[in-house]
Amino acid sequence: MVMIEPLEVSLEAGNASDSAALDDDGRPRRTGTTCTATAHIVTAVIGSGVLSLPWATAQLGWIAGPAVMAVFGAVTYYTSTLQAECYRTGDAETGRRNYTYIEAVRSILGGAKVKLCGVIQYANLIGVAIGYTIAASISMNAIRRAGCFHVSGHNVPCHSSSNMFMIVFGVVEIVFSQIPDFNEIWWLSIVAAVMSFTYSGIGLGLGIAQTVANGGFAGTIAGVANVTVAQKVWRSLQALGNIAFAFAFSNVLTEIQDTIKAPPPSEAAVMKKATAASVAATSAFYAACGWMGYAAFGNAAPDNLLTGFGFYEPYWLVDVANAAIAVHLVGAYQVFVQPVFAFVERSASRRWPDSAIINRELRVGPFAVSAFRLAWRTAFVCLTTVVAMSLPFFGVVVGLLGSISFWPLTVYLPTEMYIKQRDVRRGSARWIGLKLLAGAGLVVSVAATVGSVAGFVGQFKNFRPFSG
Known part of the structure; x- marks a missing residue:
């Protein structure tokens, strides 16, 4: 058993041998690169949301669907570059580090x-955990159902x-929650990124094969039409949320950036x-x-290309x-x-810095187990699992998460931080452009x-919680 060292270590104490293993903030030297950061982002972005995009495109049609996707991709990239500028307060290479998104907001903007x-x-991160639990279970269940369909026929409910x-x-x-932090899960992110591609x-290949078998492209310019006007509106708006969810990663961007090794660059x-x-890769x-x-x-x-059984064969694929x-x-x-x-865990460590329950840990490979970490993280996973079991609606959960978080996390806060960080002059062309972008993002998000x-609400009316 070993004790965790304090989070902040002074480099002025004269420990020259130790300082070589520490960054400018006294924390263990970061080793992240463009490759590992890209893997983390791809793991976060290319998720279950990609499987709902054909449904989202169907609600919008051949013109609006691709156009909306292109706009969300461009906006996400641009605002992500603004957020990246705010990892350090002040100078890009020597300014104070902001380890998390909320620390960056506190350091640069403050207040409400x-x-x-x-x-x-x-709330979004917890919601994503719930949504991913739903999506993973649906995929695992789809493997069982695919075998049933193959043996019993496509008309059997299975x-x-x-x-x-x-x-x-x-x-x-x-089990995996006992890996302590981002620095230790880089290998898991690379495996996950490979799996996402x-x-x-496979979904792309099957889509192409089905299109060829059909003898041409299906779909219409305006999208789904055999619904009421109200249904068309609601579904189109939900499609915006699905697309926003598919592209979003601002809620973990700063945390990923905190794994990158110190300048230069x-x-x-x-x-x-x-x-x-x-x-670029995820948009393509x-x-x-x-x-x-x-x-x-x-x-x-x-609403899910691979688990909604648009494809039955080849079932093994x-x-x-x-x-x-x-x-x-x-x-x-x-x-x-x-x-x-x-x-x-940081909050608990600051409150009880001498507590062995919180700070004493046992390391086994990439895992670091402490009594507090084991209890708290296990409880968190159990809670998200129970909530997922009570609300297994893949499409609407994805849309709701994306729509609620898009404006504040992806557009508003990054633009506000950038304006303050770079002292963008009020009334200048850039200031006006950023404000207009934030306003448009709010309208879309609402x-x-x-x-x-x-x-x-429509799906919940006909569902009994925990019925699966």
Whole structure:
């Protein structure tokens, strides 16, 4: 058993041999690179959201669907570069580090914006954990159902509860949650990133094959039409939320940036390269998967391309894709919950700095187990699993999470921090442009939230909690 050293270590104490292993803030030297940061981002971005894009495109049609996707990709990239500039307060290479998103907001903006960031960010991260539990269980259940369909025929219901698969996923996450922080999960992110490209590639390939078999592209310019005007509006707005969720990673961007090794070059420069590479790759995949899924199934596209059984055969390939989804979501879950874990554990360590229950840990490989970490993280995973079992609505949960968090986390706070950090002159062309971007983001976020809430209420009316 070993004791954790205090989080802040003075470099002025004359410990020359120790200082070589420490960064300018006294913490263990960071080793992250453009490659590892890109892997973290891809793991966070190419998630279960990609599978809902054909459905989202179907609600918007061939013109609005691709256009909206392109706009969200461009906005996400631009605001991410602004947020990357705010990792250090002041100078890009020597300024004070902001270890988390909320610390950056507190350091640069302060006031009520800190509470806004904290509430929305951590609520979103917890919501993502719930959504990923749902998505992983659906994929695992789809493997069982694919075998049933293959043996018994496509007209047999082959229904079964996803609850047991949620429990299995939860147990796996309890184990991996004992990896202490981002620096220790880089290998898990790389595995998850490979898995994300695997199932996205399979979905793309099957979409192309189905389109060829159909003899051309399905779908229409205006999208789904055999619904009421109200349903068309709500579904279109929910589609905005689904697309926003698919692209979002601002809630973990600063935490990922905190893994990058010290300048030169600056962490902001490295993060911008990682952001450019990851957003370009994910946008290309999103476009291909979303558009080819819509081309294959038209307005009948399911809300989850691989688990909604748009494809039945080859069943083994569908199984491989769904297994890749489940493995990817194991890593993606950890990427999104690490900021929540870190916030609670830092707060507890500051409050009880001499507590052995909190600070004494046993290290085994990448795992670091303390009594507090084991109890708290296990309780968190159990809670998200129980909530997921009570609300297993993949599409509407994805849309609701994306729509609620898009404006404050992806647009508003990054633009406000950048304006303050770089002292953008009030009334200048850049200031006006950033304010207009934030205003447009608010309108989109409110509209998408309304649509997602309507979809959630509609599905919940006919569902019994914990029925699977």
